Amino acid sequence: xxGITQSPKYLFRKEGQNVTLSCEQNLNxxxxxxxxxxxxxxxxxxxYSQIVNDFQKGDIAEGYSVSREKKESFPLTVTSxxxxxxxxxxxxxxxxxxxxxxxxxxxGTRLTVL
Amino acid sequence: GQxxxxxxxxxxxxxxxxxxxxxxxxSGFNGLFWYQQHAGEAPTFLSYNVLDGLEEKGRFSSFLSRxxxxxxxxxxxxxxxxxxxxxxxxxxxxxxxxxxxGTKLIIKP
Numbered sequence: 647x648x649g650i651t652q653s654p655k656y657l658f659r660k661e662g663q664n665v666t667l668s669c670e671q672n673l674n675x676x677x678x679x680x681x682x683x684x685x686x687x688x689x690x691x692x693x694y695s696q697i698v699n700d701f702q703k704g705d706i707a708e709g710y711s712v713s714r715e716k717k718e719s720f721p722l723t724v725t726s727x728x729x730x731x732x733x734x735x736x737x738x739x740x741x742x743x744x745x746x747x748x749x750x751x752x753x754g755t756r757l758t759v760l
Numbered sequence: 761g762q763x764x765x766x767x768x769x770x771x772x773x774x775x776x777x778x779x780x781x782x783x784x785x786x787s788g789f790n791g792l793f794w795y796q797q798h799a800g801e802a803p804t805f806l807s808y809n810v811l812d813g814l815e816e817k818g819r820f821s822s823f824l825s826r827x828x829x830x831x832x833x834x835x836x837x838x839x840x841x842x843x844x845x846x847x848x849x850x851x852x853x854x855x856x857x858x859x860x861x862g863t864k865l866i867i868k869p
Contacts, residue, residue, distance in 0.1 A: 650802075688764065688859030689803075689847070736802065746791050746810070746851055751802035 648673045650752035652737050657757045659724075659731070667722045667755045669737035678720040679738040679749060682706060689736065695720055724757065732759045762786045764860035766848050771866045772838055780833045780846050780863045788853020794822050794833045795847040797862065803847055806833070835865075843867045 650671040659665045671678065677696050681689040691704030695714040709728025714720055720739075724731045734756050738749040764784045772778040784792070791810040795803035807815055809824035809831060821834040833846055845862040852858055 686768075686861055688861045689849075690859075691857070734800075746808075746855070748793070748805050748808065749857075750805070753802050754800070756800070 650737060650739055650750060652735075652752035652755050655753065655755060657755055659757065659759050661759055662726045664723055664725050665757065667724065667735055667737075667757070669720045669722065669752055670718055671720075671737075671739045671752075672718060673739055673741075673750065674717075675739035675741050675750075676717070677740045677742060677747070678714070679740075680704075680710070680712065680720070680722045681736045681738065683734040683736055683754075692722065692735075731757055733757060762852060762858050764848055764850055764858055766846075766860040766863045768861070769864045769866065771868060772835075774838055774840060774867055774869050776838050777834065777836050778838060778865065780835070780865065782831045782833070782848035782860060784829050784831075784848070784850045784858075784860075786829075786850050786852040786858055789826055789829075790851040790853065790855060792822075792824055792831050792851070793847075793849040793857075794831075795849065796844050797847055798844045806846075838867050840867050840869070 653668045679694045680692040690706050693712040695701040711723045736754045737752040740747040740749045766782050794806040797803040807822040814823045819836045824831045845864045847862045848860040850858050
């Protein structure tokens with residue numbers, strides 16, 4: 647079955663620690679995205695990548711970093727510089743990077759900072 | 761600024777019809793998506809509108825009026841499993857995807 651996987655589903659972190667969220671897709675999609683979802687707000691774009699070894703900042707990139715060494719993988723690191731990291735993180739992918747292309751989402755990772 | 765407005769929460773009865781509205785003010789328009797999201801899960805694609813009019817897909821239909829900056833999602837023959845949040849998202853002239861906060865739909869027996 648093709649799809650997007652994110653791990654872990656729940657993640658707890660102490661303040662001051664970096665943590666990496668995994669996102670893998672086997673849909674052969676070129677574009678991948680990371681969003682943050684907070685209660686009462688729309689999805690906010692953190693980073694996106696249109697092609698391997700290239701990525702762009704979204705609207706709220708501060709305190710986050712990404713890499714795209716393989717087409718299938720787009721991990722997100724939440725650094726200690728992110729002031730309010732507790733949120734639901736969603737990874738998505740699409741066949742091409744144009745926004746008119748439908749994005750397909752992974753199941754999400756809920757990060758809680760203790 | 762760019763803004764998408766949806767009601768925060770709606771309640772409907774099983775078997776009934778409900779209409780979820782979305783109004784938008786964005787810098788240009790290149791299409792509108794509706795997604796369904798069950799609590800704690802991933803959003804799943806429902807529909808995409810780029811031209812005015814109604815798109816029907818089974819029990820779900822989506823309508824767009826570009827001149828009014830308005831869309832709605834119509835759900836017929838409501839089932840308990842339709843209890844979820846419904847997200848409206850608009851593509852602006854820079855091909856950025858702007859998301860609404862979502863409408864939580866509660867279905868009662």
